[in-house]
Amino acid sequence: MSSLRAKIQDVFNEPACEQNRGKDAKARKKGCSKPLTPGAAAGGCAFDGAKIVLQPITDVAHLIHAPLACEGNSWDNRGAASSGPTLWRTSFTTDLTELDVVMGQGERKLFKAIREIKEAYGPPAIFVYPTCVTALIGDDIEAVCKRAAEKFDLPVVPVNAPGFVGSKNLGNKLAGEALLDHVIGTAEPDDAGPYDINILGEFNLSGEFWLVKPLLDRLGIRVRACIPGDARYLDIASAHRARAAMMVCSTALINLARKMEQRWDIPFFEGSFYGITDTSEALRQISQLLVKKGADPEILGRTEALIADEEAIAWKKLAAYRPRLQGKRVLLNTGGVKSWSVVHALMEIGIEIVGTSVKKSTVGDKERIKQILKDDNHMFEQMTPRELYAMLSEHKADIMLSGGRTQFIALKAKTPWLDINQERQHPYAGYDGMVELVRQIDLAIRNPIWRQVREPAPWDCQPAVREELPSTKSEAVTLHAVQELAGTTADDFGEC
Template sequence: MSLLRAKIQDVFNEPACEKNRGKNATARKNGCSKPLTPGAAAGGCAFDGAKIVLQPITDVAHLIHAPLACEGNTWDNRGAASSGPTLWRTSFTTDLTELDVVMGQGERKLFKAIREIKEAYGPPAIFVYSTCVTALIGDDIEAVCKRAAEKFGLAVVPVNAPGFVGSKNLGNKLAGEALLDHVIGTVEPDDAGPYDINILGEFNLSGEFWLVKPLLDRLGIRVRACIPGDARYFDIACAHRARAAMMVCSTALINLARKMEQRWDIPFFEGSFYGITDTSEALRQISQLLVKKGADPEILGRTEALIAEEEAIAWKKLAAYRPRLEGKRVLLNTGGVKSWSVVHALMEIGIEIVGTSVKKSTVEDKERIKQILKDDNHMFEQMAPRELYAMLSEHKADIMLSGGRTQFIALKAKTPWLDINQERQHPYAGYDGMVELVRQIDIAIHNPIWGQVREPAPWDCQPAVREERPRTKSETATLHAVQEFAGTTAGDFGEC
C-alpha cells in the first residue's frame, strides 16, 4: 500500500498539467478530483478508469482479482474496436467469495487463475487488476505476478488501481504508470525507423482510428503503437522506439506522454482528429516533429499535397449539407477534447454553438474554446438535468450532442439527439468521419418523427360537434339541461 500511495502522489504532482502547476504544494497533493462519497454515483472509480485505458489492448487477457460484481460492472464499457484478436472480449475474474477472504485464499486463487489462462489461451501477457476488496485484505498482487511470470514464462502485469483510491481519471493515469513500469521498453524492435510515431489517448471508438491510419500510411508514417485503441501487447512494449507522439486525450494519459519524453526523448503534442481543420493541423504537426527528429524534410511537401487533396474531397461532400444545416443551433453536452474539437468542426460548416460543457476539460481545452467561440459565455461547467430540459423545451437548440446518460432529457423535450460519446455507433474522426458526423446531424434534425411527436396528442383534443340535421325543440331543451348541469356551454367544445 505504501508503494501505491507513493505512485498516487506522483501522479497528482503532474508538471505537464497547467492547472496543477498553478496550485500550491498542499493543494497539489489533493489531486484534481473532488473526494468520492461512499455509496454515491461518482461516474466511475479508479479501477474503472484503469480498465477503460487497458482493456482495448486486444490480445491480452484481463484478469480481475475481485468478487464477481467488480468485473460485471466494468466489462466492455467502451465501444473500442479490434481489427484482429478478440481475447479482450473474454471476461476473466478470480471470483473471490467470503470464504476466500476469511481463509486468506486470495493470492493462491489468483496464481491458479493465471495458470489456467496461460494453459487455455496462451496470451502474450496477462494484466491483473487489484480492486477494493483485494487491496483492503492485503493481497500482494505484485509478488504473485512476479512469481507467475517466472513460472509460466509470460508477462504478468500488476495494475494497482483499487477503486477506493480515487476517481476514474486517476485510474486512467495509474494505468499509464503500469504500462511505464512493466510494459513499455521491455522489447527491442528490429525494424525501428525514422517515421515511427505513437498515438496516445486514442480509443478507436467505433473503429474511428481506422479512418485516420490510412492517411498516415499514405505518408509513409507508421503507427508504432496506438495506446490503447486496437493495440497489441508487443507494439506497446516497443513503443519506446517511436520518434514522435501525438496526444489525443491529455486528461487521461498526459503522465504517460511526459515520462516517455523524459525517458526516451519522444516529443509529443496535443491534437485532434475531429474536424477538417484539426485533422489537417494534426498531420502537419506529426510531420514537423518527425523532421525535427531526423526524418527527410520532403515529407512536409507530401503532407501538404495530401491535405489539399483530402480537404477538397471533404468540402465537396459537405457542400450538400450546408444549405440544410447552416444556422442550426447545437448544444454540446460532453467534455474533454471533444469540448473544443467538435465545436470547431461544426462551426466550419456554419452550425451555431449555443453551449458546450467543460466538465472534464483541461485548462488548455477551455482556452481553445474561448479562442474558437470568441468568449466564454457559451461554456458551462455543469448543467443540471432540469436546466438542460428547460433549454431544450424552449427550443434554444435544434439538436443536442451528448452521451447516453442525457439522451432521455432531449427525448422528453422532443428535441433531436445524437450520441457523441463512447457508446456511439458511427466513427467521426478524420475527413470521412467529419462528413459522417454532419450526415448524422442532418438525419437527426430532419427526421419527420419530430414533427409528429410535437403535435398535440389526440386525447388532448375535443372534436367539434357537427350536426347532421337541425335539432328539435325537445333535443335542444335536453342539451341545454345537460350543459347547465355540467356547467358548460356549446362554445366550450371546438376543434383541437
C-alpha cells in the same frame, strides 16, 4: 500500499500540466479531480479508469481479482473496436467469495486463475487488476504476478488501481504508469524506422482510428503503437522506438507522454482528429515532428498535397448540408478534448454553439474554447439535469450532443439528441468522420418523429363534428346522449 501511495503522489505532481504547475504544494497533493462521494458510482472510480485505458489492448487477457460484481459493473462499457483478436472481449475474474476473504485464499486463487488462463488461451500477456476488496484485505498482487510470470514464462502485469484511491481520471493515469513500469521498453522491434509514431489516448471508439490510419499510411507514416485503441501487446512493448507521438486526450495519459519523452526522447504534441481543420493541423504537426527527428523534409510537401485533396473532397460533401444546418443551435454536454475539438468542427459549417461543458477539460482545453468562441459565456463547468431540461424545453437549442446518461433529459424535453461519447455507434474522426457527424446531426434534427411528439396528444383534442342535422330520430338521441355524457356540445369541439 506504500508503493501505491508513492505512485499516486507522483501522478498528482504532473510537471507537464500547466494547471498543476500553478498550484502550491498543498493543492497539488489533492490532484485535479473532485473527491468521490461515498456511495455514488456515477463518473467511475480508479479501477474503472484503469480498465478503460487498458481493456482495448485486444490480445491481452484482463483478469479482475475481486468479487464478481466488480467485473460485471466495468466490463465492456465503451465501444472500442478491434481489427483482429477478440480475447479482450472475454471476461475473466477470480470471483472472490466471503469464504475466500475470511480464509485468506485470495492470492492462491489468483495464481490458479492465471495458470488456467495461460493453459486455455495462451495470451501474450495477462493484466491483473485488484479492486477495493482485495486491496483492503492486503493481497500482494505484485508478488503473485511476479511469481506467476517466472513460473509460466509469461508477462503478468499488475495494474494497481483499486477503486477507492480516487477518480476515473486518476485510474487512467495509474494505468499509464503500469505500462511504463512493466510493458513499454520490454521488446525491441527489428523494423524501427524514421517514420514511426505513437498515438496516445486514442480509444478507437466505433472504429474511429480506422478513418485516420489510411491517411497516415498514404504519407508513409507507421503507427508503432496506438495506445490503447486496437492495440497489441508487442506493439506497446516496442513503443519506445517511435520517433514522435500525438496526444489525443491529455487528461487521460499526459503522464505517459511526458515520461516517454524523458526516457526515450519521443517529442509529443496534443491534437485532435475531430473536424477538417484540426485533422489537417494534426497531420502537419506529426510530419513536422518527424522531420525534426531526422525524417526526409519531402514529407512536408506530400502532407500538404494530401491535405488539399482530402479537404476538397470533404468540403464538397459538406456543401449539401450547409444550407440545411446554417444557424442551427447545438448544446454540447461532454468534456475533455471533445469540448473544444467538436466545437471547432461544428462551427466550420455554420452551426451555432449555445453551450459546451468543460467538466473534464484541462486549462489548455478551456483556452482553446475561448479562442474559438471568442468568449467564455458559453462554457459551463456543470449543468444540473433541471437546468439542462429548462434550456432544452425553452427551445434554446435545436439539438443536444452528449453521452448516454443525459439522453433522457433531451427526450423528455422533446429535443433531438445525438450520442457523442463512448457509446456512439458512428465514427466521427478524420475527414470522413466529420461528414458522418454532420450527416447524423442533420438526420436527428429533421427526423419527423420530433414534429409528431410535439403535437397535442389525441386525447387533448377531438375531431370536428360536422354541422348537419341527424338524419333519424335515433341518431339525434345518440348524439345528445354522447354530448350530455361528455358535458359538451357540438360547439365545444374543434379541429386538432
